[in-house]
Amino acid sequence: MSEFSLLKTQCYIDGQFVIADDKKTFEVIDPASNQVICHVPDMGINETRKAIEAAAIAQKKWQQVTPKEKAQILRRWHDLIMSNQEELAQILSLEQGKPITESRGEIAYGASFIEWFAEEAKRIYGDVLPQDKTNHRLLVIKQPIGVVAAITPWNFPNAMITRKAAPALAAGCAIVIKPAAETPLSALALAELAHQAGIPAGLFNVITSTDAVGVGKEMTTNKLVRKVTFTGSTRVGKILMEQSASTVKKLALELGGNAPSIIFDDADLDNAVDNAIASKFRNSGQTCVCTNRIYVQSGIYDQFVEKFSQKVAQFKVGSANEPGVNLGPLISQSAVQKIEEHIQNAIDNGAEIVLGGQRHDLGGTYFQPTVLKNVTQSMRVAKEETFAPLAPIFKFDSEEEAVAMANDTEFGLASYLYTQDISRLWRVAEQLEYGIVGINEGLISNEIAPFGGIKESGLGREGSKYGLEEFLEMKYLCWKV
Numbered sequence: 001m002s003e004f005s006l007l008k009t010q011c012y013i014d015g016q017f018v019i020a021d022d023k024k025t026f027e028v029i030d031p032a033s034n035q036v037i038c039h040v041p042d043m044g045i046n047e048t049r050k051a052i053e054a055a056a057i058a059q060k061k062w063q064q065v066t067p068k069e070k071a072q073i074l075r076r077w078h079d080l081i082m083s084n085q086e087e088l089a090q091i092l093s094l095e096q097g098k099p100i101t102e103s104r105g106e107i108a109y110g111a112s113f114i115e116w117f118a119e120e121a122k123r124i125y126g127d128v129l130p131q132d133k134t135n136h137r138l139l140v141i142k143q144p145i146g147v148v149a150a151i152t153p154w155n156f157p158n159a160m161i162t163r164k165a166a167p168a169l170a171a172g173c174a175i176v177i178k179p180a181a182e183t184p185l186s187a188l189a190l191a192e193l194a195h196q197a198g199i200p201a202g203l204f205n206v207i208t209s210t211d212a213v214g215v216g217k218e219m220t221t222n223k224l225v226r227k228v229t230f231t232g233s234t235r236v237g238k239i240l241m242e243q244s245a246s247t248v249k250k251l252a253l254e255l256g257g258n259a260p261s262i263i264f265d266d267a268d269l270d271n272a273v274d275n276a277i278a279s280k281f282r283n284s285g286q287t288c289v290c291t292n293r294i295y296v297q298s299g300i301y302d303q304f305v306e307k308f309s310q311k312v313a314q315f316k317v318g319s320a321n322e323p324g325v326n327l328g329p330l331i332s333q334s335a336v337q338k339i340e341e342h343i344q345n346a347i348d349n350g351a352e353i354v355l356g357g358q359r360h361d362l363g364g365t366y367f368q369p370t371v372l373k374n375v376t377q378s379m380r381v382a383k384e385e386t387f388a389p390l391a392p393i394f395k396f397d398s399e400e401e402a403v404a405m406a407n408d409t410e411f412g413l414a415s416y417l418y419t420q421d422i423s424r425l426w427r428v429a430e431q432l433e434y435g436i437v438g439i440n441e442g443l444i445s446n447e448i449a450p451f452g453g454i455k456e457s458g459l460g461r462e463g464s465k466y467g468l469e470e471f472l473e474m475k476y477l478c479w480k481v
């Protein structure tokens with residue numbers, strides 16, 4: 001690991017790299033080899049509290065810094081990230097397992113949020129309102145919400161941090177981040193580059209810990225924290241919501257998904273196949289916007305299954321730096337058990353394996369890309385997010401039936417539809433109960449558009465001009481002249 005100058009093994013609090021108060025550490029494991037990469041501090045409530053207190057002090061000064069100066073510092077952070085893209089990508093693949101090409105993409109994707117919000121920092125506007133009385137002047141100003149606490153997942157250990165930290169800093173806030181224990185190194189590398197970019201001490205803090213519950217409790221109940229932003233499971237999102245109620249914190253929750261891809265008879269079949277594959281197997285199926293269910297109209301069902309499976313059969317499973325690898329290892333054995341349960345449940349209820357279905361010969365947490373056909377709504381794959389390389393293909397007859405099945409879930413993050421009928425495109429897009437609709441496109445993530453879900457997929461939006469509002473408070477001034 002010595003070749004990685006950005007591989008940090010201490011937490012970053014108040015501008016210093018530090019160890020845990022009790023010197024405790026925990027192992028960071030390479031999921032491809034199951035080998036220990038290094039050890040990082042196993043911090044807890046006390047260190048979290050210290051970080052929050054440092055953030056509160058730093059934030060008061062930061063909100064006085066001009067937007068232009070904020071933008072310049074954020075731009076420097078972006079430039080440092082991009083000039084260290086390869087090393088950041090190697091560290092990301094080492095701790096998370098995704099193919100190096102995907103990690104390089106994630107670093108650029110993560111940096112795009114910093115670039116975007118460096119620009120947005122200079123465009124935080126207020127309002128002058130019409131008078132209600134002749135001697136009144138009514139104004140609205142926007143101010144930073146204050147100290148932000150962020151809890152982030154293992155599947156995008158770089159981009160899920162910058163997608164929160166960039167708008168927070170651009171708005172004038174300070175942030176304390178607890179990354180997933182599986183993937184802390186990307187967060188610590190970002191801290192090193194934030195330090196080099198001159199982001200003032202206390203504004204960007206990273207706590208690594210195996211005590212997610214304790215750290216989360218401190219983050220959601222400490223009065224100095226005014227906003228909690230979380231990306232992860234709906235189960236944990238609900239816990240954080242409950243815990244945040246005692247101090248009425250603002251929340252942003254990017255939670256689980258159950259994305260349907262609906263392919264109509266009139267779709268461009270090759271485009272639908274390619275995009276359904278891209279959406280399904282990105283990050284080995286471990287993204288919240290991955291297609292989880294594929295609904296194909298009966299007229300092209302057999303053709304679609306054949307074309308889709310032939311392409312998936314060409315996939316190469318392997319470790320991050322192997323040339324041509326499409327699928328890496330899953331993050332954990334529990335992830336492997338979940339896909340095995342979903343496959344078995346589907347088979348027990350009448351589905352058929354077209355491709356895969358087994359653990360890969362490479363062992364560990366590698367799994368074969370799997371395609372099932374004759375899948376129905378009664379199976380677990382229809383109701384639960386598999387978060388793995390499993391493509392269950394359902395058949396439908398009518399548009400109404402497809403929309404009803406697609407919406408038959410408590411989740412509402414991403415959805416996809418493939419048709420060349422313009423009227424149908426509008427009808428179905430408007431009826432889908434999701435925050436995001438990909439139309440003839442399976443890859444919808446960027447820094448420009450508002451990313452987020454409805455129903456039990458979360459609250460709020462990240463990225464886009466809307467993403468900045470999440471870190472601002474609106475103040476109304478009623479001025480007698």
Ligand SMILES: NC(=O)C1=CN([C@@H]2O[C@H](COP(=O)(O)OP(=O)(O)OC[C@H]3O[C@@H](n4cnc5c(N)ncnc54)[C@H](O)[C@@H]3O)[C@@H](O)[C@H]2O)C=CC1
Binds near residue numbers: 179237
């Ligand atoms: N919406 C999204 O982008 C994501 C959704 N997920 C969903 O979550 C499922 C489980 O994935 P995990 O990574 O295990 O998600 P998770 O929700 O268990 O973990 C996400 C983050 O929350 C922290 N956490 C866990 N329990 C906590 C608690 N009680 N209080 C405070 N923080 C806590 C974890 O340490 C991690 O940093 C996936 O199968 C997928 O369905 C997971 C990752 C991203």
Ligand SMILES: O=C(O)[C@H](O)CS(=O)(=O)O
Binds near residue numbers: 156159254288289445
């Ligand atoms: O957590 C996730 O899965 C990401 O939000 C998906 S994306 O933004 O990288 O598409």
